[in-house]
Amino acid sequence: MRYMMLIYTTETAEAGASREERQEVSDRHRAVMEETARRGILIGAEPLAPTSTATTVRNDGGKFVLLDGPFAETKEQLAGYYILDCRDIDEAVEWASRIPTACGGGNGCVEIRPIRDLGQRWDENRPPRT
16 A cells, blocks of 8 residues: 655754754665665655745635645644555554654654545545554
8 A cells, every 4th residue: 555654844943954964864864765665665755845935725715816835834844755655554654763854953753644546435545443
């Protein structure tokens, strides 16, 4: 099953990171990408530009409205993603735990979401509750 790992971090902390700290994070990402590619499970991985470059499109009564910036104020911002083809949620969690989220002393998180096929209903992809 394909899983998307959404990486959240604090942009202000990342901006304050030293060159060495940024290089360490980059090296750790590269290691995860190289290992998942070697195992044949890497579908994609990309960093995102800062939220200051975002454009939000809203539908307001049939009219589309463009807004600068992200759609919500949050402490952490979506910084990038990985898409991995994992056996199960346990393997996805194992890989997500290797993805660096700390930038310049700020800790972030990785949200794991199954990617459903367009032909499937949303509840067919939901892992069984334990």
